[in-house]
Amino acid sequence: MVDFELIKSLQSPNHTRIVHLVMDGLGGLPRDLDGKTELEAAHTPHLDALAARSQLGLAVPVGPGITPGSGPAHLALFGYDPIRYDIGRGVLEALGIGFDLQPEDIAVRGNFCTVDEQGLIIDRRAGRISTEFNRQIVALLRQIELPGVQTFVETVKEYRFVLVLRPTAGQTLHANVSDTDPQQLGVPPLPARARDEASEPTAALLNDWLAAARQILKDHPPANSLNLRGVAKDPGLPKFPEVYGLRAAAIATYPMYRGVARLVGMDVIPVAGEEVEAEVEALQAHWDEYDYFFFHVKKTDSAGEDGDFERKMAVIEHVDQVVVPAILALQPDVLIVTGDHSTPSSLRSHSWHPVPTLFWSRTGRADGIAEFGERACGRGSLGVFPATDEMPLALGHALRLTKYGA
Amino acid sequence: MVDFELIKSLQSPNHTRIVHLVMDGLGGLPRDLDGKTELEAAHTPHLDALAARSQLGLAVPVGPGITPGSGPAHLALFGYDPIRYDIGRGVLEALGIGFDLQPEDIAVRGNFCTVDEQGLIIDRRAGRISTEFNRQIVALLRQIELPGVQTFVETVKEYRFVLVLRPTAGQTLHANVSDTDPQQLGVPPLPARARDEASEPTAALLNDWLAAARQILKDHPPANSLNLRGVAKDPGLPKFPEVYGLRAAAIATYPMYRGVARLVGMDVIPVAGEEVEAEVEALQAHWDEYDYFFFHVKKTDSAGEDGDFERKMAVIEHVDQVVVPAILALQPDVLIVTGDHSTPSSLRSHSWHPVPTLFWSRTGRADGIAEFGERACGRGSLGVFPATDEMPLALGHALRLTKYGA
Numbered sequence: 001m002v003d004f005e006l007i008k009s010l011q012s013p014n015h016t017r018i019v020h021l022v023m024d025g026l027g028g029l030p031r032d033l034d035g036k037t038e039l040e041a042a043h044t045p046h047l048d049a050l051a052a053r054s055q056l057g058l059a060v061p062v063g064p065g066i067t068p069g070s071g072p073a074h075l076a077l078f079g080y081d082p083i084r085y086d087i088g089r090g091v092l093e094a095l096g097i098g099f100d101l102q103p104e105d106i107a108v109r110g111n112f113c114t115v116d117e118q119g120l121i122i123d124r125r126a127g128r129i130s131t132e133f134n135r136q137i138v139a140l141l142r143q144i145e146l147p148g149v150q151t152f153v154e155t156v157k158e159y160r161f162v163l164v165l166r167p168t169a170g171q172t173l174h175a176n177v178s179d180t181d182p183q184q185l186g187v188p189p190l191p192a193r194a195r196d197e198a199s200e201p202t203a204a205l206l207n208d209w210l211a212a213a214r215q216i217l218k219d220h221p222p223a224n225s226l227n228l229r230g231v232a233k234d235p236g237l238p239k240f241p242e243v244y245g246l247r248a249a250a251i252a253t254y255p256m257y258r259g260v261a262r263l264v265g266m267d268v269i270p271v272a273g274e275e276v277e278a279e280v281e282a283l284q285a286h287w288d289e290y291d292y293f294f295f296h297v298k299k300t301d302s303a304g305e306d307g308d309f310e311r312k313m314a315v316i317e318h319v320d321q322v323v324v325p326a327i328l329a330l331q332p333d334v335l336i337v338t339g340d341h342s343t344p345s346s347l348r349s350h351s352w353h354p355v356p357t358l359f360w361s362r363t364g365r366a367d368g369i370a371e372f373g374e375r376a377c378g379r380g381s382l383g384v385f386p387a388t389d390e391m392p393l394a395l396g397h398a399l400r401l402t403k404y405g406a
Numbered sequence: 407m408v409d410f411e412l413i414k415s416l417q418s419p420n421h422t423r424i425v426h427l428v429m430d431g432l433g434g435l436p437r438d439l440d441g442k443t444e445l446e447a448a449h450t451p452h453l454d455a456l457a458a459r460s461q462l463g464l465a466v467p468v469g470p471g472i473t474p475g476s477g478p479a480h481l482a483l484f485g486y487d488p489i490r491y492d493i494g495r496g497v498l499e500a501l502g503i504g505f506d507l508q509p510e511d512i513a514v515r516g517n518f519c520t521v522d523e524q525g526l527i528i529d530r531r532a533g534r535i536s537t538e539f540n541r542q543i544v545a546l547l548r549q550i551e552l553p554g555v556q557t558f559v560e561t562v563k564e565y566r567f568v569l570v571l572r573p574t575a576g577q578t579l580h581a582n583v584s585d586t587d588p589q590q591l592g593v594p595p596l597p598a599r600a601r602d603e604a605s606e607p608t609a610a611l612l613n614d615w616l617a618a619a620r621q622i623l624k625d626h627p628p629a630n631s632l633n634l635r636g637v638a639k640d641p642g643l644p645k646f647p648e649v650y651g652l653r654a655a656a657i658a659t660y661p662m663y664r665g666v667a668r669l670v671g672m673d674v675i676p677v678a679g680e681e682v683e684a685e686v687e688a689l690q691a692h693w694d695e696y697d698y699f700f701f702h703v704k705k706t707d708s709a710g711e712d713g714d715f716e717r718k719m720a721v722i723e724h725v726d727q728v729v730v731p732a733i734l735a736l737q738p739d740v741l742i743v744t745g746d747h748s749t750p751s752s753l754r755s756h757s758w759h760p761v762p763t764l765f766w767s768r769t770g771r772a773d774g775i776a777e778f779g780e781r782a783c784g785r786g787s788l789g790v791f792p793a794t795d796e797m798p799l800a801l802g803h804a805l806r807l808t809k810y811g812a
Binding site for chain 2: 003006010363365366367368379380381382383385389391392394395396397399401402403405406
């Protein structure tokens with residue numbers, strides 16, 4: 001675990017620039033054809049040449065055998081122990097739709113469901129209603145008013161929505177409140193229950209809101225009821241720029257990654273489009289303003305989730321051709337190329353497998369392995385290492401930490 | 407972190423001998439000429455042959471990216487978590503000049519400085535006065551007497567000195583006292599302030615001493631005032647011989663390393679000279695009396711600090727030619743060759759880079775890598791490991807720990 005107080009006490013600012021290039025779900029598994037992973041099969045001359053001058057290793061996001069979600073995986077890359085620092089589900093869901101969450105907001109995931117005449121749940125996902133239908137009923141739910149809070153209801157997709165309570169009377173709400181989803185059929189939804197005294201007002205507000213919402217929804221089958229889950233608040237994480245002494249910027253196209261970066265205190269740079277070319281332009285435009293750039297590539301993960309080996313290869317090749325040379329042309333002092341977790345096409349999902357990672361800097365010892373891939377990284381001198389080590393290592397490579405002790 | 411209680415409970419004495427050969431600042435960085443580090447470029451036939459029969463790895467002294475001072479780095483080699491076990495600056499400074507520090511002594515670093523007519527600091531280092539002038543004014547400061555303590559004032563060099571207070575009335579003094587150096591110009595020195603009630607008598611003594619010292623110094627510009635920093639006491643570390651069940655000896659020529667070894671309870675063997683040949687003679691002379699030898703080589707670090715790649719190579723080659731064969735001729739059971747940290751010539755300073763390390767024993771599994779160097783160690787089976795693991799591993803290799811559990 002990174003000792004934030006120690007790192008803070010050793011900060012020694014200089015003019016170096018660090019780029020953290022994160023290909024989401026980068027790690028993969030071998031295909032039958034030739035036993036190669038997506039990254040190994042991809043033609044990546046720029047990454048391979050960079051690898052020859054770098055240190056390689058395999059990063060473990062959370063722990064051995066543990067498959068991380070996107071939130072914990074990114075926290076780890078930023079140096080935050082993802083077990084200790086927990087971003088609640090409600091907050092992640094709100095960030096995921098780009099909701100401008102404020103520190104005092106209570107964020108909750110919502111699911112529409114179907115209940116029978118006795119009020120017993122018969123479909124926990126309301127027949128997976130369309131996103132369009134979701135928008136119509138969410139518009140109705142926005143009419144509900146609660147005392148002392150402003151409420152926001154936002155469509156996510158299909159049967160999922162987000163509810164946010166924002167205190168308007170200067171009061172503090174607490175988020176230690178249980179889910180209402182009983183996770184089984186044939187029983188009624190549970191009430192929201194406070195797990196500590198301080199959270200009782202929140203539970204009461206949520207139960208009032210649920211009662212009003214069910215009154216509205218009873219005429220809108222199959223979404224004639226609903227459940228709330230993952231009641232959460234901004235966890236108040238230590239701030240990345242303060243911990244590391246870095247002016248930090250995030251370049252990402254998906255709301256959730258922008259949201260997590262904002263939670264740790266990075267500036268989120270506007271990107272004009274969804275393509276990596278637009279992200280590169282954003283990097284170039286803001287190069288002089290920051291010491292650290294988190295550069296996120298989403299489509300590696302999407303391809304893996306779709307089980308599309310060839311498309312994941314193609315995304316990696318595109319990053320190799322477009323992004324890597326553009327970053328190097330800016331002459332950074334430290335470049336880390338990694339992923340937040342593995343998303344093997346063969347599994348069509350996130351997985352626990354350690355993530356191929358490369359550290360290049362002017363002050364590193366190159367391993368001399370001229371290939372960037374899972375097995376090549378397994379032979380690297382970084383070994384299998386916790387992803388939370390990446391930021392302290394980056395600061396070391398950038399000579400941004402002074403000596404500890406005499 | 408080493409579990410000292412566990413290790414103690416498993417001690418299983420035998421007649422093995424362990425040698426811990428520490429080349430200070432051993433790790434390096436590649437030079438442009440051929441991409442080799444100092445250790446890789448050095449001609450080291452004995453170390454290479456030994457490597458072929460050893461396990462190799464890269465030791466991390468404090469943590470990823472953290473550059474250690476000599477004190478913390480050596481504590482780590484001896485198995486002490488260098489974050490948890492802190493040797494105060496005053497103690498390190500006293501040890502560094504070979505002062506015979508006692509457990510109840512309060513040790514303080516002192517700096518002579520220059521103040522103007524209003525008593526405001528105009529030079530924090532008193533124009534870097536000569537060591538000779540330092541000796542003259544230190545002699546005057548020895549006249550100051552304080553109630554209930556014996557005082558020692560010792561020249562370090564230039565503007566630096568050490569002050570030690572030794573209780574004579576059986577009382578215990580505490581060291582939680584702030585620095586008087588405001589670390590800026592144009593302001594007066596601060597008083598010494600106790601940070602807890604128990605340290606108030608110490609702060610009062612130091613302030614009395616400061617007042618008397620300034621009275622004496624006022625006629626000795628540019629050293630017409632002074633500051634005290636790093637008030638500290640022997641931290642009362644767990645004792646190495648007790649923790650590991652080893653009769654332990656230190657062979658080192660520089661006072662600081664002898665001092666740290668003494669703080670952890672090793673016997674410090676006299677060495678007749680500054681050269682490694684004299685250290686080898688000391689090893690041979692005391693071979694039968696100890697189970698463990700800490701053998702320290704200073705000049706690798708000095709050459710690195712001077713930015714002298716060739717000289718660092720030459721020191722390593724000399725150790726290879728003289729020290730390694732002499733140790734092997736004594737037929738140890740375990741030989742560890744390592745450094746306390748890296749001191750790359752290209753950086754002219756300590757650095758965070760992991761340290762090439764070799765474990766040879768009769769009961770090890772040789773990696774079969776016939777080269778001792780940074781990259782070779784990066785391929786070794788020890789991987790990247792905490793330096794604090796070296797002592798437990800040494801005991802394992804020496805078969806000095808009994809089975810844990812049934």
